[in-house]
Amino acid sequence: MRHGRLEWLGFVSGALLIALGGCASQTVVFHHLPPETPAADNAADIARMQRLAAAAAQARKEKAQAAGEQAAGAESAPPVTPAEAPPMKTYDPWGRLNRFTYRFNARFDEALFFPVANSYRRLPSPMRAGVHNFFGNIAEIDSVINYTLQGRLGRMVRSLGRFVINSTIGIGGLFDPATPMRLPKAPTGFGTTLAKYGMHPGPYLVIPFYGPSTLRGGIGLAADYGALYVIDPAWIYRGDQSWGLGVLNAVDQRASIDFRYYASGSPFEYETIQFLYVRKLLIEDAGLHRQKRLPQADPNVPAGE
Amino acid sequence: MIQFLFALALAALGLCQAHAEDASIPAPAAPGPATGLADSAALRATVYGTPPQDIAPLPAKVPLLEMDLDLPWRRPIPAVFWFDKRLRVWLSAQEKPAPLAIVISGTGSDGNTAKLATLRAVLYGAGYHVLTMPSPTFPGFIVSTSSTGVAGDLHQDGKDLYAAIGVIIAHLPQQVKITDIDVLGYSLGGANAAIVKSIDAQQHKLNIHRAVMINPPVSLFASVGRLDKLFARTLGNSDAGIERFYQQLYAELANQYRASDRVELDEDFLLGAAASALKTDTQFSAAIALTFRIALMNVFLAGDLYSGAGVVVDPRHPPGVDDSLEEISLTLRTKTFAEYFSRIFAPYYLKRRPGSTVETLVADNRLDVIGDQLRGNGDYYVQTNSDDLILDKAELDWLKTTLGQRIVVYDHGGHLGNLGDRQQVADMLDMLAGRWHGGAQ
Numbered sequence: 001m002r003h004g005r006l007e008w009l010g011f012v013s014g015a016l017l018i019a020l021g022g023c024a025s026q027t028v029v030f031h032h033l034p035p036e037t038p039a040a041d042n043a044a045d046i047a048r049m050q051r052l053a054a055a056a057a058q059a060r061k062e063k064a065q066a067a068g069e070q071a072a073g074a075e076s077a078p079p080v081t082p083a084e085a086p087p088m089k090t091y092d093p094w095g096r097l098n099r100f101t102y103r104f105n106a107r108f109d110e111a112l113f114f115p116v117a118n119s120y121r122r123l124p125s126p127m128r129a130g131v132h133n134f135f136g137n138i139a140e141i142d143s144v145i146n147y148t149l150q151g152r153l154g155r156m157v158r159s160l161g162r163f164v165i166n167s168t169i170g171i172g173g174l175f176d177p178a179t180p181m182r183l184p185k186a187p188t189g190f191g192t193t194l195a196k197y198g199m200h201p202g203p204y205l206v207i208p209f210y211g212p213s214t215l216r217g218g219i220g221l222a223a224d225y226g227a228l229y230v231i232d233p234a235w236i237y238r239g240d241q242s243w244g245l246g247v248l249n250a251v252d253q254r255a256s257i258d259f260r261y262y263a264s265g266s267p268f269e270y271e272t273i274q275f276l277y278v279r280k281l282l283i284e285d286a287g288l289h290r291q292k293r294l295p296q297a298d299p300n301v302p303a304g305e
Numbered sequence: 306m307i308q309f310l311f312a313l314a315l316a317a318l319g320l321c322q323a324h325a326e327d328a329s330i331p332a333p334a335a336p337g338p339a340t341g342l343a344d345s346a347a348l349r350a351t352v353y354g355t356p357p358q359d360i361a362p363l364p365a366k367v368p369l370l371e372m373d374l375d376l377p378w379r380r381p382i383p384a385v386f387w388f389d390k391r392l393r394v395w396l397s398a399q400e401k402p403a404p405l406a407i408v409i410s411g412t413g414s415d416g417n418t419a420k421l422a423t424l425r426a427v428l429y430g431a432g433y434h435v436l437t438m439p440s441p442t443f444p445g446f447i448v449s450t451s452s453t454g455v456a457g458d459l460h461q462d463g464k465d466l467y468a469a470i471g472v473i474i475a476h477l478p479q480q481v482k483i484t485d486i487d488v489l490g491y492s493l494g495g496a497n498a499a500i501v502k503s504i505d506a507q508q509h510k511l512n513i514h515r516a517v518m519i520n521p522p523v524s525l526f527a528s529v530g531r532l533d534k535l536f537a538r539t540l541g542n543s544d545a546g547i548e549r550f551y552q553q554l555y556a557e558l559a560n561q562y563r564a565s566d567r568v569e570l571d572e573d574f575l576l577g578a579a580a581s582a583l584k585t586d587t588q589f590s591a592a593i594a595l596t597f598r599i600a601l602m603n604v605f606l607a608g609d610l611y612s613g614a615g616v617v618v619d620p621r622h623p624p625g626v627d628d629s630l631e632e633i634s635l636t637l638r639t640k641t642f643a644e645y646f647s648r649i650f651a652p653y654y655l656k657r658r659p660g661s662t663v664e665t666l667v668a669d670n671r672l673d674v675i676g677d678q679l680r681g682n683g684d685y686y687v688q689t690n691s692d693d694l695i696l697d698k699a700e701l702d703w704l705k706t707t708l709g710q711r712i713v714v715y716d717h718g719g720h721l722g723n724l725g726d727r728q729q730v731a732d733m734l735d736m737l738a739g740r741w742h743g744g745a746q
Contacts, residue, residue: 028476029391031371036397038363038426045357052577059564080559082552089631099627106388155568186568262388265415265445266603268634280570283559287567 034121080286086303090278092204101206102270106261108209109254114261117254130174132256135249137166137173138233139187142224146188150196158183172234190227191220195285201304204274209250212277214304278304347692348589350722359723360423361730364430370396376450376472383610384626389448394473397425397435402482404514406433406737407470409501410440411492411721413600420491423725431734434481436473440494441466444603447611454611455653456604457645459525459670463500470501471510487515487737491721492695495521496672499685503675506682515684517736519729520693520721523700525670526646533641536598539591547638550591557582601645602637608649616640616648672704679707686711686736688729690718710743711736 092098120128140163147156162178162185169177179185194216195201202215213221229237236245262269282303373391382390394416406428410416416439428435439446441462447454450469453461474483490498495518502516522528540546561578562570583589606617613620617636624630655661661669672679679685687708689696696704704712713732715723723729735741 027375027472029373030478031373033369033371036367036369036422036426037365038367038422039365042357042360042363048573048576049357052573052580056577056580063564080556080563082549082556085552085555085559088548088551095629096627099629103387103626188568192568262445263415263417265389265439265443265448267385267444267606268602268630271631271634279555283555283562284570286559287562287565 031115031118033118086279086282087298087301088275089302090204090274091202091302091305092274094203094205098204098206098274099270101208104208105206105211109261113209113250113254117251120251121255128252128255131248131252133166133170133176134173135252136176136185136187137163137170138228138236140166141231141233142190142227143186143188145227146190146193146224149190149193150188155186155188158186159188189220190223191217192284192288194220196288201278201281201285204278204304212273214278214281217281344692345586345589346717347690347694347719347722348586348593349719350717351694351719352583352589352592354420354721355423355723355725359726361427361725361727362430363423363426367397367426367429370398370478372396372473372476374449374469374472374476376469378452378468379449380452380454380611382448383607383623385624385628385630386444386448386607386610387626389445392449392469393439393445395421395425395437396477396481397429398478398481399429399432399434400480402484403432403434404485404487405436405474405483407436407438407486407488407498409438409466409488409490409494409497410443411490411494412440412597413442413603415439415443415445420721420724424489424491427725427730427734428737431737433487433737434483436470438466438470441497442493442600442604444607447604447607451611453653455608455650457525457650457670458654458666459496459500459674461654463497463504466497467501467504467508467511474511486511486513487517488513489517489519489733489737490521491519491724493522493525495519495687496525499672499675499679502685503678506678515686515737515739517686517688517733519688519724519733520690520695521672521687522695523672523703524667526667527671527700528695530643532594532597533643535590536594536641539587539594542639544635544639547595550588550595553588554582598638601640601642602634605637605640605645605649606633608645608653612649612653614649614652616644672707676707680709683711686741688713688715688732688736690715690720690723692717692719694720711741 140159143159144156144163147153147159162183165178165181165183166173166176169175176185199216201217205213205215205218207213207218207221210221232238236242264272266272371393372395373393375391379390408421408424408428410418410421416437421437425435425437441447441451442456446465447456451462451465452468456462477483488498488501490496498516499518499521502513505511505513540550558570558578561581562574565574567574583592608614609616609618610620610623617633617640618624624633651663651666654666655663658666668674685708687704689701689704689712691701691714693701701714705714715728717723718726718729732741
């Protein structure tokens with residue numbers, strides 16, 4: 001093992017010790033959070049409300065149009081009925097391990113991941129945007145592969161277009177000129193490909209350092225990473241620099257997620273997140289199979305099984 | 306308890322609309338916009354909050370410091386609450402000496418809600434240091450700060466809040482220079498703020514100047530019955546109603562998602578869907594009742610563990626950190642506030658307060674307990690709405706009589722549905738600065 005990797009290992013294991021051991025006891029601990037920007041946030045909210053209202057009006061128009069076409073004999077997806085909703089109970093046969101991992105993730109986040117990401121958020125925003133765009137652009141390669149596997153060629157072309165435009169005009173992916181060119185980001189991965197081919201989510205799975213997922217999602221993540229590892233775009237997935245870049249990628253991801261473990265203060269947080277995560281996944285699955293009627297939900301089979 | 310408070314009023318509303326013939330529900334006696342009879346608009350305002358275009362002018366930048374405090378009187382922590390060891394509060398400090406505004410959250414909520422963020426921004430913009438705090442019914446407060454673990458008692462919660470504020474102020478960063486202290490709160494937090502000021506009037510440790518109560522309740526436990534009824538009327542007393550409501554929402558979201566062109570169920574989608582997922586007054590009421598019930602679950606579990614009542618957990622074998630809480634949550638979601646009162650709250654406080662009865666416990670949790678101060682001291686203010694769901698007519702009348710010129714009652718907004726709008730903010734700042742000279746009654 002080379003010297004650089006040993007250092008990283010030391011860093012990671014030190015972090016683990018902190019995460020598992022908890023913090024030293026002090027009466028007060030301060031976290032300087034990035035300043036809030038209420039005026040800009042409110043302006044963005046107003047703009048968003050207007051956009052949503054316009055989108056809703058457009059959707060109503062299209063619906064009316066579709067209704068007209070349907071009358072003319074066109075086929076349309078049958079609506080999901082309440083009886084097709086999965087049960088409120090979630091399939092979680094590995095619950096004990098998952099709870100342990102969730103708790104580990106929470107401690108790790110509080111001790112290390114969140115503070116680091118919080119400091120990172122104090123860097124100038126163009127710099128962070130560059131990092132975010134760069135990793136997002138690398139991920140387009142995976143999206144192109146998976147849209148191809150899913151047989152969604154329109155979307156594949158869109159992702160490919162984004163990758164080409166952002167890698168060239170966007171200077172190696174540091175900028176995202178594709179979005180204003182009406183090619184918004186729409187990432188996908190191998191987990192979605194498996195869903196497209198009819199694989200069920202399987203047991204709920206909390207992945208260390210990462211967070212909530214399912215067995216299918218875990219396989220998907222591993223495959224996504226494997227594909228990028230094999231391709232090794234920009235030589236960032238192999239070699240000594242891959243560790244540093246991997247950490248930067250992780251910090252960038254964490255900084256873009258507005259979540260704090262146990263901000264709810266509630267011991268039911270595990271249950272709540274599990275519930276919402278699996279329902280969100282199942283609704284997205286149902287969206288992948290738009291033209292099919294969903295199977296009637298069996299109240300005795302937990303959601304996701 | 307925020308949600309519980311909405312729910313109370315909503316309960317009354319749902320009852321009156323759906324079951325006007327029910328003899329237990331008094332018909333509105335007074336003409337005009339009566340409280341406790343909020344209309345559809347008030348319900349929707351309560352759920353959606355103030356539209357962004359109606360929000361008062363906000364500053365460009367607000368600094369934010371999170372403080373996690375380990376309080377010396379903290380009790381042993383039940384295993385399932387391991388993460389709630391520290392009280393978490395948020396400070397936005399001016400660079401020069403300034404008055405400090407302490408803002409207390411509503412039922413079941415932490416000290417960093419969207420409503421608190423709005424209040425923080427306008428107060429900071431007006432030149433205050435701002436400290437936002439969780440409700441004493443927030444589980445993180447119950448575990449880290451409550452000296453009993455049994456939340457919901459106005460006086461006890463007020464004492465714990467007051468003690469915590471003392472520690473927080475002693476540990477503020479040194480460069481923060483305070484010239485004066487005011488307290489505010491919304492919903493249940495409004496009542497908490499007033500109690501904190503009244504405690505300070507006896508102890509003089511902080512010298513709190515003014516208190517502004519935004520949409521406060523008048524009687525906590527009178528409202529409880531209404532809340533439970535709201536839940537029962539909209540969702541039923543069994544799991545079946547909750548399941549049905551969940552299935553309806555699931556199908557609604559799934560269909561909207563299928564009709565959309567999105568690859569991910571993201572925030573924009575959810576915001577758009579939320580605008581159309583709830584349709585009837587019953588659904589709005591159900592959403593509010595359910596939100597409250599979720600907050601009550603935490604209060605109930607903490608109270609059960611701390612008091613050793615053994616209602617949902619065996620006090621000799623409490624659940625461990627990796628144990629599933631699914632069964633407990635299924636049990637708790639059918640537990641009413643009345644049951645919390647009769648099986649946990651009342652037994653606990655009756656035993657510790659010699660001479661008390663169920664009646665005195667209920668009476669002690671009315672704002673009347675500080676009625677003389679609210680009447681005689683010119684530094685208490687109230688902002689509320691004539692269609693606020695959590696008040697009935699008698700309670701609003703009591704507030705008006707008691708506060709006199711120091712209350713402003715807006716025509717619309719339901720419960721907190723106008724918090725942060727231009728008028729509410731302008732009046733609130735006038736009250737805090739002592740510039741207020743009588744409201745539009």
